[in-house]
Amino acid sequence: MATMAFNRALPEIKTDPTNQPFFDGARAGKLLIGKCNDTGKFFWYPRGCSPFTLSNNIELVEAKGTGSIYTFTVMRTKEPYCVAYVELDEGIRVFTNIVDCDLDSLKIGQKVKLVFKPTQGDGPPAFMFTPA
Amino acid sequence: MSTNGKGYIVGAFEHPTRKADNTSVAQLHAEVAYGALQDAGISKDDVDGFFCTGAAPGLGPLNMADYLGLTKLKHLDSTDMGGCSYVMHVGHAVEAIALGKCNIALITLAGRPRAEAMATGTAPRSWGVNVPDDPFEIVYGRTVANAYALCAMRHMYEYGTTSEQLAWIKVAASHHAQHNPHAMLPKVVTVEDVVNSPLVSDPLHRLDCCVISDGGGALIVTRPEIAKSLKRPLVKVKGHGEATKNQNAGYTDLTYSGAVWSGPRAFEEAGVTPKDIQYASIYDSFTITVLIQLEDLGFCKKGEGGKFVADGNLISGVGKLPFNTDGGGLCNNHPANRGGMTKVIEAVRQLRHEAHPKVQVPGCTLALAHGTGGLLGTRHGSATVILERE
Numbered sequence: 001m002a003t004m005a006f007n008r009a010l011p012e013i014k015t016d017p018t019n020q021p022f023f024d025g026a027r028a029g030k031l032l033i034g035k036c037n038d039t040g041k042f043f044w045y046p047r048g049c050s051p052f053t054l055s056n057n058i059e060l061v062e063a064k065g066t067g068s069i070y071t072f073t074v075m076r077t078k079e080p081y082c083v084a085y086v087e088l089d090e091g092i093r094v095f096t097n098i099v100d101c102d103l104d105s106l107k108i109g110q111k112v113k114l115v116f117k118p119t120q121g122d123g124p125p126a127f128m129f130t131p132a
Numbered sequence: 133m134s135t136n137g138k139g140y141i142v143g144a145f146e147h148p149t150r151k152a153d154n155t156s157v158a159q160l161h162a163e164v165a166y167g168a169l170q171d172a173g174i175s176k177d178d179v180d181g182f183f184c185t186g187a188a189p190g191l192g193p194l195n196m197a198d199y200l201g202l203t204k205l206k207h208l209d210s211t212d213m214g215g216c217s218y219v220m221h222v223g224h225a226v227e228a229i230a231l232g233k234c235n236i237a238l239i240t241l242a243g244r245p246r247a248e249a250m251a252t253g254t255a256p257r258s259w260g261v262n263v264p265d266d267p268f269e270i271v272y273g274r275t276v277a278n279a280y281a282l283c284a285m286r287h288m289y290e291y292g293t294t295s296e297q298l299a300w301i302k303v304a305a306s307h308h309a310q311h312n313p314h315a316m317l318p319k320v321v322t323v324e325d326v327v328n329s330p331l332v333s334d335p336l337h338r339l340d341c342c343v344i345s346d347g348g349g350a351l352i353v354t355r356p357e358i359a360k361s362l363k364r365p366l367v368k369v370k371g372h373g374e375a376t377k378n379q380n381a382g383y384t385d386l387t388y389s390g391a392v393w394s395g396p397r398a399f400e401e402a403g404v405t406p407k408d409i410q411y412a413s414i415y416d417s418f419t420i421t422v423l424i425q426l427e428d429l430g431f432c433k434k435g436e437g438g439k440f441v442a443d444g445n446l447i448s449g450v451g452k453l454p455f456n457t458d459g460g461g462l463c464n465n466h467p468a469n470r471g472g473m474t475k476v477i478e479a480v481r482q483l484r485h486e487a488h489p490k491v492q493v494p495g496c497t498l499a500l501a502h503g504t505g506g507l508l509g510t511r512h513g514s515a516t517v518i519l520e521r522e
Contacts, residue, residue: 010271011256011271013271014266014267015267016262016264016267018264019264019267023267033382034382042382043381043382044268044379044381044382045264045265045268045379045382046268047264052381070384071282071283071285071286071289071386072282072285073281073284073285073333073335074331074333074334075254075273075275075277075278075332076331076332076333076334077254081273083272083273083274083281083282083333084282085282085386091382091383092381092382092383093379093382093383093384094268094382095268095269095272095379095510096272097272097273108285119271126271126272128272
């Protein structure tokens with residue numbers, strides 16, 4: 001039986017001064033990820049310090065926007081939706097939704113690609129993924 | 133310095149209510165505190181250490197010490213790691229006692245999410261202000277239920293764990309709950325009942341989830357000399373461990389919990405191994421919580437939890453590892469959405485040989501209580517204590 005994803009009403013994302021550049025990127029259609037310049041390693045979620053060294057020698061870099069499903073679950077609410085961790089091709093796993101598909105057809109390991117969905121109010125859009 | 137044997141649990145009380153329509157949270161704290169003090173045979177004015185969490189009203193110890201009339205406090209601790217805090221507080225209380233910071237510590241928990249009709253597990257919610265991970269998770273509809281379901285799904289993928297195996301955990305809890313007159317769900321259920329109950333968040337069904345209840349509990353911890361002067365059976369704190377686990381900067385691995393760190397710390401301090409444990413209280417917010425913790429605590433190998441819990445292995449008198457003989461969070465109660473307190477209380481009952489006769493582990497002298505607080509699938513706390521009847 002198919003369970004088509006709804007276009008759920010998304011709450012406004014409450015940003016803060018430190019993560020503002022990430023959400024400016026989202027408004028420009030880019031998924032940015034943290035990069036620690038002390039170690040060369042990517043990190044998630046974006047923050048103002050390196051979780052590896054605690055220094056602020058970091059930058060935001062644009063992710064390719066492709067990856068695969070590490071794990072997922074379908075919330076069986078009145079409007080079902082899929083919560084997932086997607087492993088980006090850059091190697092980090094991001095908390096997200098899988099949308100625009102039959103939620104009953106999803107599999108761990110499945111390839112997915114980036115989409116953006118508007119949120120309520122004037123806030124930035126939310127990055128999500130859909131089967132590639 | 134080891135704190136093995138430096139503290140004893142001499143008072144324990146679980147509030148009998150499961151829906152507190154007409155009692156405030158502060159009053160529930162008072163009722164459990166009074167119950168634990170009566171159980172220990174100690175007066176309120178002998179309490180000089182107080183432990184609660186951010187779930188207590190106001191600024192925790194400030195407002196609660198006032199309400200409870202605790203005027204002799206010289207050690208206060210409101211460390212909050214969600215539902216496992218109260219397991220952790222037992223360890224912290226022993227540390228404070230061992231260092232001479234206090235002599236008699238009172239730990240309280242109370243809440244009324246059911247009376248307040250809180251959407252505990254299925255509605256997205258933030259746990260505070262200025263939480264740095266919120267902007268990256270709340271919009272995706274992160275809930276308690278789906279944050280655990282993500283772990284269950286991955287465990288099934290990696291190890292072949294099945295819904296039927298998870299269901300056995302609920303079945304075992306229900307076998308115990310039938311003997312508990314206060315249990316919210318005292319009816320014995322079958323594996324079929326669990327897997328045929330509606331899906332909440334794949335692969336977790338309604339009966340894979342714990343109950344939502346009001347109530348609370350309290351514990352009294354004291355030094356050996358005082359414990360030995362009281363009339364209750366001696367329950368010694370032999371070991372304690374705590375840890376946090378999170379997304380590891382994006383290199384997330386959902387197959388294990390912080391119990392891989394808190395467990396060995398507690399076992400090492402206690403000088404015992406998982407094989408020595410006769411009874412275990414294991415945090416059961418969901419069936420998958422139990423399964424992953426059992427593996428991480430060393431009761432079975434990683435990936436073999438499904439096999440371990442199947443066929444009644446957790447049922448007292450039937451299986452090798454009797455667990456949650458009060459019915460646990462899955463069937464009895466989960467006061468204030470925080471199950472750590474009741475985990476310790478049932479372990480104390482077992483060691484005092486005061487559990488229900490139908491579920492009492494004969495001659496129980498060594499027990500473990502373990503909690504997970506927060507969200508297994510994002511970031512959580514783990515706390516383990518090992519208790520011995522002397």
